[in-house]
Amino acid sequence: MFKLKVNGKVHQVDSSPETPLLWVLRDDLGFTSVKYGCGIGECGSCTVLINGKAERSCSITAESAQGLEITTIEGLPEDHPVKRAWIAEQVPQCGYCQPGMILQAVDVIKSNPKASKREMAQAMDDVMCRCGTHARVLKAMSIAAGKMGDKGGAT
Amino acid sequence: MKAGITRRLFLKSTGLVLAVAASPTGIRLFNPAVARAEGKNFKPHAFLEIAPNETVIIWVGQTEMGQGTHTGLPMVIAEELGADWQKIKIKMAGAGEAFKDPVNHMQVTGGSTSIRHRWDMLRQVGAAAREMLIQAAANEWGVAPSQCKAHKGKVLHPNGRSISFGQLSQKAAALPVPKKPELKQAKDYNLIGTSPMRVDIPEKVAGKTVFGFDFKAPGMCVAVVARAPAYGAKPESFDQRAAMTVKGVISVVPLKDRVAVCAENTYAALKGREALAIKWTKGSHPDLDDAKLNKIYQEALAKSGAPAWPVGDAKAALARANTRLKANYKFPYLSHVPLEPMNCTAQVEKDRCRLWAPTQGQTIAQKVAAGITKLPPEKIEVITPYVGGGFGRRIEWAVLTDAVLLSQAMKRPVKVIWTREDDFKHDFYRPACHTYVEGGLDSRGRITSWFQKNAASSIMQRLFPRAVKNGLDPTGVEGAGNMIYNLPNRLVEFILLDLPIPVGFLRSVGHTYNIFTVESFMDELAAEAGKDPLEFRLAYLKKGSRERRILNLLGQKAGWGKKLPKGRGLGLAVSTCYESTVGHVAEVSVDLKTGQVKVHKLVAALDCGTAVFPDAVKAQIEGGAVMALSIAFKERVSFAKGGVATANFDDYPLLTMADVPEIEAHLVGSGGKAGGVGEPPIPTVAPAVANAIFAASGVRLRELPFDTQKLKKS
Numbered sequence: 018m019f020k021l022k023v024n025g026k027v028h029q030v031d032s033s034p035e036t037p038l039l040w041v042l043r044d045d046l047g048f049t050s051v052k053y054g055c056g057i058g059e060c061g062s063c064t065v066l067i068n069g070k071a072e073r074s075c076s077i078t079a080e081s082a083q084g085l086e087i088t089t090i091e092g093l094p095e096d097h098p099v100k101r102a103w104i105a106e107q108v109p110q111c112g113y114c115q116p117g118m119i120l121q122a123v124d125v126i127k128s129n130p131k132a133s134k135r136e137m138a139q140a141m142d143d144v145m146c147r148c149g150t151h152a153r154v155l156k157a158m159s160i161a162a163g164k165m166g167d168k169g170g171a172t
Numbered sequence: 173m174k175a176g177i178t179r180r181l182f183l184k185s186t187g188l189v190l191a192v193a194a195s196p197t198g199i200r201l202f203n204p205a206v207a208r209a210e211g212k213n214f215k216p217h218a219f220l221e222i223a224p225n226e227t228v229i230i231w232v233g234q235t236e237m238g239q240g241t242h243t244g245l246p247m248v249i250a251e252e253l254g255a256d257w258q259k260i261k262i263k264m265a266g267a268g269e270a271f272k273d274p275v276n277h278m279q280v281t282g283g284s285t286s287i288r289h290r291w292d293m294l295r296q297v298g299a300a301a302r303e304m305l306i307q308a309a310a311n312e313w314g315v316a317p318s319q320c321k322a323h324k325g326k327v328l329h330p331n332g333r334s335i336s337f338g339q340l341s342q343k344a345a346a347l348p349v350p351k352k353p354e355l356k357q358a359k360d361y362n363l364i365g366t367s368p369m370r371v372d373i374p375e376k377v378a379g380k381t382v383f384g385f386d387f388k389a390p391g392m393c394v395a396v397v398a399r400a401p402a403y404g405a406k407p408e409s410f411d412q413r414a415a416m417t418v419k420g421v422i423s424v425v426p427l428k429d430r431v432a433v434c435a436e437n438t439y440a441a442l443k444g445r446e447a448l449a450i451k452w453t454k455g456s457h458p459d460l461d462d463a464k465l466n467k468i469y470q471e472a473l474a475k476s477g478a479p480a481w482p483v484g485d486a487k488a489a490l491a492r493a494n495t496r497l498k499a500n501y502k503f504p505y506l507s508h509v510p511l512e513p514m515n516c517t518a519q520v521e522k523d524r525c526r527l528w529a530p531t532q533g534q535t536i537a538q539k540v541a542a543g544i545t546k547l548p549p550e551k552i553e554v555i556t557p558y559v560g561g562g563f564g565r566r567i568e569w570a571v572l573t574d575a576v577l578l579s580q581a582m583k584r585p586v587k588v589i590w591t592r593e594d595d596f597k598h599d600f601y602r603p604a605c606h607t608y609v610e611g612g613l614d615s616r617g618r619i620t621s622w623f624q625k626n627a628a629s630s631i632m633q634r635l636f637p638r639a640v641k642n643g644l645d646p647t648g649v650e651g652a653g654n655m656i657y658n659l660p661n662r663l664v665e666f667i668l669l670d671l672p673i674p675v676g677f678l679r680s681v682g683h684t685y686n687i688f689t690v691e692s693f694m695d696e697l698a699a700e701a702g703k704d705p706l707e708f709r710l711a712y713l714k715k716g717s718r719e720r721r722i723l724n725l726l727g728q729k730a731g732w733g734k735k736l737p738k739g740r741g742l743g744l745a746v747s748t749c750y751e752s753t754v755g756h757v758a759e760v761s762v763d764l765k766t767g768q769v770k771v772h773k774l775v776a777a778l779d780c781g782t783a784v785f786p787d788a789v790k791a792q793i794e795g796g797a798v799m800a801l802s803i804a805f806k807e808r809v810s811f812a813k814g815g816v817a818t819a820n821f822d823d824y825p826l827l828t829m830a831d832v833p834e835i836e837a838h839l840v841g842s843g844g845k846a847g848g849v850g851e852p853p854i855p856t857v858a859p860a861v862a863n864a865i866f867a868a869s870g871v872r873l874r875e876l877p878f879d880t881q882k883l884k885k886s
Contacts, residue, residue, distance in 0.1 A: 056591060059821035060511065103377045109373055110238030119377070145511065145828060152832060165689065
């Protein structure tokens with residue numbers, strides 16, 4: 018038995034400790050917004066924030082996330098500038114990769130709110146989207162970065 | 173509807189319901205309330221419901237996989253109805269007769285048909301309901317229906333009074349359904365042609381959407397299936413005991429040529445499958461690999477094939493030509509790669525079977541499950557969630573078959589999931605194609621002849637064998653055998669290859685390679701004739717045609733003919749498919765030292781008749797460009813040891829953010845019937861880029877994915 022803190026709430030977990038965080042979040046704790054896409058850390062669909070940094074939950078064990086702050090898309094407030102920009106710009110198509118994409122974007126914007134489009138594109142380069150929402154992702158990120166900059170970096 | 177509800181209450185509480193049945197002679201609209209009151213024994217599926225509380229429910233039988241069909245398709249009904257868009261509720265329908273395509277009589281989301289094949293039907297549904305509501309109001313007021321109109325959920329009296337749809341719904345339900353309702357004029361549209369927010373986006377952004385992969389039914393177990401690594405291979409031995417000792421594994425179920433592991437959760441199922449340590453037989457084609465396939469294709473290309481819709485006498489005209497130009501093109505097997513891997517949940521019971529299936533083919537799903545369970549198709553419930561990408565992949569039913577078989581075996585609901593590796597290794601690939609093409613020019617540089625041969629395996633042979641006639645699979649020549657150019661002599665042949673590699677529909681199907689060949693080779697002929705590629709094409713297109721209009725618009729928007737620095741070039745391509753005309757101009761630069769290509773910009777133009785939902789059309793153009801560039805630069809499925817070598821994204825990378833160019837989309841609305849929009853934005857991207865690379869470097873790339881090493885100045 019060990020504990021995981023997800024979106025501010027502590028959960029008891031009795032999976033074997035080497036289980037990837039992805040499966041514990043999805044199957045044991047019901048956070049199905051965290052998506053399986055490849056299992057090898059290549060696509061980014063399983064991205065969560067760990068202590069504010071975007072991490073691939075398929076590639077770390079659940080046990081190693083003990084004591085850390087895990088944030089899934091549900092943990093971002095509904096009026097988060099990134100979520101609002103995503104809706105305003107009508108970014109998602111199928112939407113499967115989007116929770117991971119949004120969490121990665123949150124980390125990228127927070128790390129460098131003044132990033133150029135080119136820098137943002139580089140920082141988003143390891144998240145895959147088969148529908149091809151890329152152009153809208155960048156546009157929504159620029160808008161959200163502007164808003165987050167105004168507020169001095171909302172979480 | 174709750175069980176035990178009386179018929180009287182049903183009629184009273186439902187309001188106006190319209191149902192549709194499609195048959196080869198056209199569509200029929202039903203009013204179930206009238207039919208039931210008359211004691212007719214039929215159970216139509218509702219298409220449109222208007223309740224006394226003002227709710228308007230539109231049932232959609234098309235799968236929402238990101239293309240926006242759950243918004244666009246109801247927009248057409250709501251437009252004719254005169255509904256208040258804000259009050260519309262959209263629900264995904266199950267599998268049912270009413271939702272079959274009026275043209276192909278299957279409930280399937282593919283071929284860019286969702287609105288294209290339902291354009292008349294959807295408008296008639298809305299218009300019929302509108303006329304019934306207006307008639308009900310006119311009766312109430314004692315005026316002629318022609319004096320009233322429907323607007324934003326109300327019927328308006330000429331003197332300004334109004335009655336809401338909800339208030340009219342029950343009286344309207346007692347009226348007959350008009351056989352030929354009058355359709356709106358395009359100038360009167362106030363919803364079609366606008367871009368409301370897509371209905372599925374807020375919950376997708378919130379992370380609340382439950383995809384098939386996320387689905388959980390009470391008492392469900394999760395299963396993964398070990399499939400043979402080589403074609404025709406079977407399990408020789410496996411360690412059942414080792415798998416059973418994995419915590420959470422419930423059962424090991426051998427199926428015909430594969431082995432399933434059912435478990436309490438996904439991770440246990442995956443560990444259990446690993447523990448099986450299956451030894452497989454060698455399979456039917458142990459020496460099949462990339463080199464062998466190349467040889468098979470090249471040998472096939474030396475033969476002659478089945479002719480597709482020939483014009484004139486291409487071979488004789490070639491023999492007489494002033495100049496003859498020859499080229500070979502090559503296209504690899506491709507995988508669909510929707511980000512949500514294959515999955516299906518099945519619950520087989522004694523007298524019914526429920527499927528939670530992220531499918532593009534509800535009718536196929538029903539048939540397959542009925543075949544296995546021996547239940548009648550109407551006892552197979554198909555529930556389609558929002559789907560994490562389709563691209564043709566989810567017409568296929570292999571995962572559904574296993575879910576049904578395993579639910580039968582386990583006597584409980586079973587969710588079968590595929591890993592990314594399962595999907596790469598057991599996809600139904602876009603067939604590889606090798607092409608030979610030869611063109612003839614006269615002394616003035618005009619095309620006198622086009623002769624082309626394609627060697628590929630056949631999609632239709634497996635899926636719709638009746639479509640293959642005399643060895644011609646029409647999907648293997650589409651875009652070439654019926655090319656847009658009026659040439660005096662044309663012959664395109666198809667050489668059908670029998671290979672164990674399963675092939676299927678991938679977004680825009682045969683157009684993906686044929687339009688590359690046609691648009692690249694047109695460029696080659698233009699260069700040979702010493703003519704401008706745009707001007708050269710115009711000579712073979714009818715005056716006033718959509719293709720001419722698209723070409724001219726592209727030329728204007730992309731600055732065709734502008735002076736560019738050395739190493740930079742523009743290339744164009746145009747085509748018509750799925751009843752839409754599309755074209756692209758690419759601007760690229762080529763670094764001759766490194767061979768590196770950068771696509772700076774794509775200018776796209778699409779004429780899809782009426783663009784019902786322009787923002788969704790633009791999203792298809794933007795997304796289609798990314799997928800097409802990914803295919804052009806990166807994608808290829810590899811084979812080794814009689815099976816698929818490609819396993820995951822590390823050896824099948826997709827195009828990512830940093831390589832996505834600026835995409836400028838222009839919609840040209842020529843009005844009338846809505847054409848397809850999901851597939852048309854794909855085929856002209858890669859040839860426009862190849863033509864631009866030629867313009868920038870003088871090097872012609874004739875194989876996909878591009879080998880940019882060839883661009884290095886040696």
